[in-house]
Amino acid sequence: MQFQELNLREEILMAVKERGYDEPTPIQEKSIPSILLGRDIIGSAQTGTGKTAAFALPTLHLLKKHSHTRCLILTPTRELACQIEENFAFYGKHLDLGLGLIYGGVGYGPQRQAIKNGADVLIATPGRLLDLLSQKALRLDRIEILILDEVDRMLDMGFIEDVRKIVRQCPKKRQTLFFSATMPDTINNLAEWALHKPIEISIGMRVSPADTVDHALYPVDAMLKFDLLAYILKKIEDESTIIFFQTKAGADRIAKWLRQHGKQNIAVMHSDHNQRDRAKALQDFKDGKISTLIATDIASRGLDIRGVQHVINYDVPQHSEDYVHRIGRTGRAKSEGEAYTLFSPDQMDKVQAIENLIGQEIPRRLMEGFKYRIPPMTDIPGKAATQQKKRGLMGRGEKFGRKRR
Numbered sequence: 445m446q447f448q449e450l451n452l453r454e455e456i457l458m459a460v461k462e463r464g465y466d467e468p469t470p471i472q473e474k475s476i477p478s479i480l481l482g483r484d485i486i487g488s489a490q491t492g493t494g495k496t497a498a499f500a501l502p503t504l505h506l507l508k509k510h511s512h513t514r515c516l517i518l519t520p521t522r523e524l525a526c527q528i529e530e531n532f533a534f535y536g537k538h539l540d541l542g543l544g545l546i547y548g549g550v551g552y553g554p555q556r557q558a559i560k561n562g563a564d565v566l567i568a569t570p571g572r573l574l575d576l577l578s579q580k581a582l583r584l585d586r587i588e589i590l591i592l593d594e595v596d597r598m599l600d601m602g603f604i605e606d607v608r609k610i611v612r613q614c615p616k617k618r619q620t621l622f623f624s625a626t627m628p629d630t631i632n633n634l635a636e637w638a639l640h641k642p643i644e645i646s647i648g649m650r651v652s653p654a655d656t657v658d659h660a661l662y663p664v665d666a667m668l669k670f671d672l673l674a675y676i677l678k679k680i681e682d683e684s685t686i687i688f689f690q691t692k693a694g695a696d697r698i699a700k701w702l703r704q705h706g707k708q709n710i711a712v713m714h715s716d717h718n719q720r721d722r723a724k725a726l727q728d729f730k731d732g733k734i735s736t737l738i739a740t741d742i743a744s745r746g747l748d749i750r751g752v753q754h755v756i757n758y759d760v761p762q763h764s765e766d767y768v769h770r771i772g773r774t775g776r777a778k779s780e781g782e783a784y785t786l787f788s789p790d791q792m793d794k795v796q797a798i799e800n801l802i803g804q805e806i807p808r809r810l811m812e813g814f815k816y817r818i819p820p821m822t823d824i825p826g827k828a829a830t831q832q833k834k835r836g837l838m839g840r841g842e843k844f845g846r847k848r849r
């Protein structure tokens with residue numbers, strides 16, 4: 445299918461062409477016609493599938509020209525909000541529409557101004573939007589299109605009640621577009637409540653890692669984790685790397701240690717940092733000014749960062765889906781990426797949950813050349829592991845069972 449067949453306005457097609465897209469992705473092909481018809485949509489799709497354009501292009505088409513705030517997009521993080529805004533700004537560059545970004549951690553002034561200017565599209569995180577609603581800085585009673593993006597993430601982050609409160613303030617008669625990578629019961633209930641006869645579209649749900657990512661578990665005693673991390677970073681030199689942490693404190697601590705070890709071209713990104721610092725860290729990483737980004741899961745979902753060569757999970761992620769999201773930062777498009785997950789025995793349950801989700805066993809490896817002063821646990825249960833072991837194959841790293849120092 446060609447973009448021309450989707451009946452989008454010429455101004456939008458021009459922007460799509462300037463963006464260099466040849467043809468719609470499957471989610472765009474399926475959602476755009478239904479959205480143009482005014483239908484509600486439930487899309488099970490993650491970032492990376494072209495989801496943003498799937499809702500942005502038809503929304504821009506329907507809004508057509510500047511009037512008043514008619515479209516509200518709720519998204520879990522500030523970074524995603526900025527990314528969506530960039531997309532709308534680009535696809536809508538030949539249209540006369542106003543955009544407004546609403547998120548916490550920054551001053552209220554410019555956001556109030558955007559609201560006053562009657563931004564046609566407001567892109568918001570739930571907390572700040574509720575703040576502004578309670579201050580009566582805006583009303584949602586003329587919203588025509590409501591887009592709930594990354595709903596499962598909003599659930600994880602404890603925003604679901606906030607989302608409900610916001611939805612209640614929108615008119616009953618509206619078009620609602622709902623996107624979530626996963627559909628647990630809570631989310632299904634929310635969808636049933638918020639949507640009217642939705643069309644369900646499930647595409648590109650990537651519950652397995654891309655083939656272009658070479659990923660493995662590296663068992664290591666907790667005492668040696670930092671040493672192993674430092675060793676990996678040395679080995680991969682200054683190639684672009686994201687190191688994921690479960691906790692903000694962990695991320696800060698490791699950044700401090702790495703700096704003390706002489707590694708300066710790093711930045712930390714988590715929700716305790718102010719928005720300006722987070723945006724700068726992300727931009728510096730995207731621009732290649734820093735090679736290593738240390739982040740909590742705020743960066744694992746959604747963010748479209750190209751050319752990440754390595755992902756290191758300092759801990760096994762708490763939520764299985766985050767494993768796929770985290771390692772999905774690398775190996776995007778057709779480029780090859782490598783993902784390392786440092787693993788200590790107390791995290792076995794989490795590994796099993798991840799393997800159940802992705803339907804495959806993650807190869808177990810030892811890091812070649814690393815001095816395991818404390819022998820790691822190599823006896824990690826798993827059907828495939830046993831088979832691999834029998835065949836003596838443990839992936840590209842060193843074999844388990846080899847004599848270690």
Ligand code: AMP
Binds near residue numbers: 464466472492494
């Ligand atoms: P998203 O899922 O919206 O985060 O999009 C993932 C990436 O795919 C972004 O870099 C988009 O610019 C890109 N993209 C979106 N639609 C298309 C398309 N039709 N053809 C090629 N790339 C696309």
